[in-house]
Amino acid sequence: ALTGRGRYAFPNPRTSGRPMSENAITAALRALGYDGQTMTAHGFRSSASTLLHEQGYPSDVIERQLAHKEANAVKDAYNRAQHLPERIAMMQAWADYCDALRIGADVVPFRRKPAP
Structure with missing residues (x-):
């Protein structure tokens, strides 16, 4: 919680x-x-990445938040930016989005496996 x-x-x-x-x-x-x-649990990360990109957040900020390693070795060696102010704002927007879903705004139901 x-x-x-x-x-x-x-x-x-x-x-x-x-x-x-x-x-x-x-x-x-x-x-x-x-x-x-x-x-899957990992699917939540994928969904978050997709939705944050759709909202226009920069890839560098999203990837840093997901703790992904930079694929470009030179960029990885030189760029130590944490993007904290941007990540804080982005995660607050994500929390607001999740809260809206929780209270029923634009909820898309997932199919569930039938109970045994």
């Missing part, structure tokens, strides 16, 4: 001071009935 009080956006509910495990979202998706082909 996003509390705004801790170090991590997704804290570990069982172990204080640690992030949520990398498999927790996958396990939650499976518990909700989604299979690994319909929806």
Whole structure:
């Protein structure tokens, strides 16, 4: 849960001071009935990247936020920019977008695997 009080956006509910495990979202998706082909945890990163690009945010800012390594070796060696002000504004816009979805604005339902 996003509390705004801790170090991590997704804290570990069982172990204080640690992030949520990398498999927790996958396990939650499976518990909700989604299979690994319909929806994956990594797919959320892809969706965010796509939607942020559609909103006109610069690729360098998005890629830095996703912690992707620069493919161009020379650029990677010389460019140490973190783009923090841009990333903060971008992530606030992303949070606002997610909040709008949560309250029902323009929600596109996903197909779910039928319950057994």
